[in-house]
Amino acid sequence: MSSRHTTAVAGSLLAASFSMVMILPFTAAADDQGPGSSKGGKVIDEAPDGVKLTTLLPEKISVDNGSKETSITATVKNEGTKDSGKIRLVVAGFDGLTVKSVEGCSAIAKKDLPKGSNSAFSCDVGNLAAGKSKSYDIGATFDLSKTGKICLPVQDSDGKKTFWQQGPVPFGTNKPTPNAPTTPLLLGTDNEPVGPVGDELPKTGVGSRLLPFGAAGATLISAGAVGLWWTRRNPQQKAS
Numbered sequence: 001m002s003s004r005h006t007t008a009v010a011g012s013l014l015a016a017s018f019s020m021v022m023i024l025p026f027t028a029a030a031d032d033q034g035p036g037s038s039k040g041g042k043v044i045d046e047a048p049d050g051v052k053l054t055t056l057l058p059e060k061i062s063v064d065n066g067s068k069e070t071s072i073t074a075t076v077k078n079e080g081t082k083d084s085g086k087i088r089l090v091v092a093g094f095d096g097l098t099v100k101s102v103e104g105c106s107a108i109a110k111k112d113l114p115k116g117s118n119s120a121f122s123c124d125v126g127n128l129a130a131g132k133s134k135s136y137d138i139g140a141t142f143d144l145s146k147t148g149k150i151c152l153p154v155q156d157s158d159g160k161k162t163f164w165q166q167g168p169v170p171f172g173t174n175k176p177t178p179n180a181p182t183t184p185l186l187l188g189t190d191n192e193p194v195g196p197v198g199d200e201l202p203k204t205g206v207g208s209r210l211l212p213f214g215a216a217g218a219t220l221i222s223a224g225a226v227g228l229w230w231t232r233r234n235p236q237q238k239a240s
Contacts, residue, residue: 035059036075039188040169044153044162050082050130055089055152055166062182068141070185074102074152076125077133084128086157091138092120094168096146096191101139114151116168124157144183145193147172 036056047053056075063070074091078084090108093099098119105123113120125134142148151167172191177183185191 036073037187038166041152041164041166044165047080047163048082048085050080051078051084051163052080053078053084053087053128053154053164055154055164056133057150057152057166057169057187059187061171061185061187063142063144063185064182065144065178065180068143070140070142072138072140072150073135074138075133075135076128076152076154078128078130081130083130084125086127087125087163088155088157088159089123089125089136090114090120090151090153090155091123091136092117092151092153092168093140094118094149094151096143097148097150097171098141098143099138099150100141103137105136114153117151125154142171142185144176144178144191147191147193148185 035058037059038054038056041055054077056077058073061070061072074089076087076089089105091099091102091105092114094117099121100119102121102123105121108120108122123136128134140150147170149168149170151165151169153162154164155162169188170190171185171187172189173183173185174189174192176192
């Protein structure tokens with residue numbers, strides 16, 4: 001093989017290798033959404049036989065300290081052996097967390113919001129086959145001077161039954177970073193507000209880091225009772 005031909009082949013291999021190096025990391029990054037968690041979730045009303053509905057939220061989100069914007073991926077899953085039938089997912093924000101948009105979903109009118117929430121969207125999931133899941137991209141803002149929570153009820157199509165509810169579960173940090181570009185928040189952690197009085201949480205949430213550790217979990221569970229609003233307030237009430 002001539003030296004010219006050898007050089008050309010080597011150059012082609014190097015170019016191909018470089019292309020793989022450039023492409024592969026982006027492919028991996030696109031699939032890396034981080035671990036999901038059903039923390040703070042519970043069954044409210046019994047689902048049909050063979051249907052097991054749950055939701056997942058990311059373990060960690062990041063809030064832009066300038067715009068206060070953040071993004072969250074919510075996933076609803078059917079871990080059962082039978083199709084779910086028509087269901088809907090509600091995404092509601094509480095306290096410092098305000099839901100601004102949910103891809104493919106409709107905003108719920110202010111007068112119909114779940115008790116205590118500041119914003120909510122209704123997502124028509126439809127029939128979720130056994131073993132399948134569906135994810136929704138949520139756009140939100142988070143006021144880091146407050147605590148913030150999110151709630152994901154999974155209901156039948158008319159909202160009369162809530163088969164599963166995750167939350168209201170907090171996102172937060174006990175290490176504020178006011179001078180950084182972003183602040184990372186962890187699921188299941190009460191936020192310690194940024195500011196000169198950061199030693200005390202505002203009285204905006206049901207949870208508080210001042211509670212004894214053992215009581216914190218119980219408080220979160222009782223907070224979830226607030227989420228019985230849809231089936232207890234008005235069974236005929238529907239999303240706008």
